[in-house]
Amino acid sequence: MPGYILSLDEGTTSARAALYDREGRRVAMEANPIECHYPRAGWVEQGALGIWEQQLDAARRTLQRAGVAARDVAAIGITNQRETTVVWDRATGEPVAPAIVWQCRRTAAYCQELAGRAGAAITAKTGLVVDAYFSASKIRWILDHVPGANERARAGDLLFGNIDTWLIWKLTGGASHVTDATNASRTMLMNIGTGEWDSELLALFDIPRAILPRIAPSSAVAGMAAASHLGAEIPIAGIAGDQQAALFGQACFRPGLSKNTYGTGCFALLHTGAHQPVSANKLLATRAAQTGAQAQYAIEGAVFIAGAAVQWLRDGLGLLSTAAESEAVALSVPGSEGVYLVPAFTGLGAPHWDGHARGLISGLTRGATRAHIVRAALESIAYQTRELVEAMEADSGQELTELRVDGGATANQFLMQFQADLLGKPIVRPTDIETTALGAAYLAGLATGFWSGAAELEQFWRAERVFEPTMTATTRESLFDGWKDAVRRCRG
Ligand code: ADP
Numbered sequence: 001m002p003g004y005i006l007s008l009d010e011g012t013t014s015a016r017a018a019l020y021d022r023e024g025r026r027v028a029m030e031a032n033p034i035e036c037h038y039p040r041a042g043w044v045e046q047g048a049l050g051i052w053e054q055q056l057d058a059a060r061r062t063l064q065r066a067g068v069a070a071r072d073v074a075a076i077g078i079t080n081q082r083e084t085t086v087v088w089d090r091a092t093g094e095p096v097a098p099a100i101v102w103q104c105r106r107t108a109a110y111c112q113e114l115a116g117r118a119g120a121a122i123t124a125k126t127g128l129v130v131d132a133y134f135s136a137s138k139i140r141w142i143l144d145h146v147p148g149a150n151e152r153a154r155a156g157d158l159l160f161g162n163i164d165t166w167l168i169w170k171l172t173g174g175a176s177h178v179t180d181a182t183n184a185s186r187t188m189l190m191n192i193g194t195g196e197w198d199s200e201l202l203a204l205f206d207i208p209r210a211i212l213p214r215i216a217p218s219s220a221v222a223g224m225a226a227a228s229h230l231g232a233e234i235p236i237a238g239i240a241g242d243q244q245a246a247l248f249g250q251a252c253f254r255p256g257l258s259k260n261t262y263g264t265g266c267f268a269l270l271h272t273g274a275h276q277p278v279s280a281n282k283l284l285a286t287r288a289a290q291t292g293a294q295a296q297y298a299i300e301g302a303v304f305i306a307g308a309a310v311q312w313l314r315d316g317l318g319l320l321s322t323a324a325e326s327e328a329v330a331l332s333v334p335g336s337e338g339v340y341l342v343p344a345f346t347g348l349g350a351p352h353w354d355g356h357a358r359g360l361i362s363g364l365t366r367g368a369t370r371a372h373i374v375r376a377a378l379e380s381i382a383y384q385t386r387e388l389v390e391a392m393e394a395d396s397g398q399e400l401t402e403l404r405v406d407g408g409a410t411a412n413q414f415l416m417q418f419q420a421d422l423l424g425k426p427i428v429r430p431t432d433i434e435t436t437a438l439g440a441a442y443l444a445g446l447a448t449g450f451w452s453g454a455a456e457l458e459q460f461w462r463a464e465r466v467f468e469p470t471m472t473a474t475t476r477e478s479l480f481d482g483w484k485d486a487v488r489r490c491r492g
Pocket of ligand 1: 409
């Protein structure tokens with residue numbers, strides 16, 4: 001019996017592969033960077049072929065690094081940046097346009113008009129707020145702007161996929177065109193209750209059914225990766241969007257458990273079990289990964305720019321040489337001294353949903369330094385998370401007792417402590433913060449009998465560090481009031 005599960009984790013900034021043993025321990029992980037292009041203000045694109053090549057290379061290098069042969073891999077799990085949209089030619093496998101990344105705002109005006117016309121009906125069916133973030137308007141854009149694409153799509157010559165679907169199609173040599181409900185629930189074309197593509201939504205966006213993938217279970221064999229790619233045929237047995245995978249990797253299997261991921265954006269998810277949530281606070285209802293017959297749901301708050309603000313300080317302003325350096329720079333001053341940075345570079349997500357808001361730095365005095373700006377950028381991640389947690393508590397009517405965290409930016413101790421202070425709640429960081437990759441591995445391992453069930457996986461989860469709040473309530477609330485004021489000023 002093979003001894004490993006391979007997880008492919010295609011994020012916004014990198015394509016990673018990780019290998020896990022029977023005890024759920026990561027034995028190797030390799031990553032390749034993924035480049036973003038910003039051809040116009042508010043537009044974000046990536047090369048779909050580049051994503052595939054980098055992902056495959058990361059997988060090959062991971063096996064090499066671990067000294068594990070492909071025949072010793074029981075299954076592959078796939079997790080991915082969600083919503084990002086690829087349309088390709090069924091015959092040649094060539095994308096017809098660059099992938100439109102989830103952050104891209106090019107369809108904001110279209111979505112605003114649509115929201116006025118059909119917003120309530122779309123939200124009732126999908127659990128989503130009508131916004132350029134989701135895939136449907138991105139597909140519409142490609143079909144409208146690539147010459148001949150509408151006709152070719154109708155003729156069945158084009159295929160659509162999010163990154164999970166694209167990678168599986170490539171891995172299986174075009175044999176499997178599938179997605180799962182967690183990804184499909186982010187397209188704005190799936191009825192969240194039935195888990196099926198919705199005819200009325202397809203008509204509304206004028207998207208032909210022929211281009212859509214089959215919606216398969218998150219934890220089941222969805223296809224076979226061709227032997228030519230990794231050296232042996234391997235079943236692809238787990239699929240989940242990155243945030244739902246992280247929820248699963250954090251062992252949040254039961255209603256009431258929640259996590260927040262600090263990556264490019266911030267994504268807080270609260271598992272609601274078989275109960276389909278309806279948000280009164282502009283959060284999203286979404287499908288959670290399911291391993292049995294019963295559909296699973298989560299309530300989600302999405303913030304578009306979190307760690308990406310740190311990237312901007314590094315690459316846009318040249319204030320940092322590495323993201324990790326932000327911690328020491330922030331700690332070099334005792335406070336941000338009234339400086340706030342609202343990173344509304346692509347508008348504001350939950351709970352504001354203002355596609356026209358733009359970023360700002362406020363509260364500058366002659367005494368403000370690079371350190372204050374860097375600190376304000378890190379603090380903005382925590383402020384935005386507090387907005388999500390407050391909305392989540394209001395929606396669920398329950399107070400979170402702690403927050404499980406993961407993602408690249410949780411390496412930042414200053415950010416974690418400030419987050420605990422600002423929420424007045426403990427922040428719990430697990431031993432493995434790559435919970436996205438881990439969650440996809442779990443789904444693949446459960447589907448193939450590599451692991452026996454949730455009870456076994458729950459034993460793998462361990463806290464590495466708990467950050468306890470130390471700030472007084474008065475300080476916390478006065479800082480947060482300052483944030484709310486800065487947000488008011490950046491609204492579109
Ligand atoms: P994704 O999966 O969205 O690509 P990751 O979970 O890999 O993201 O996290 C990368 C993000 O975290 C980047 O935006 C980076 O700027 C940020 N980041 C990484 N390390 C740190 C750090 N030590 N302090 C602050 N931000 C960090």
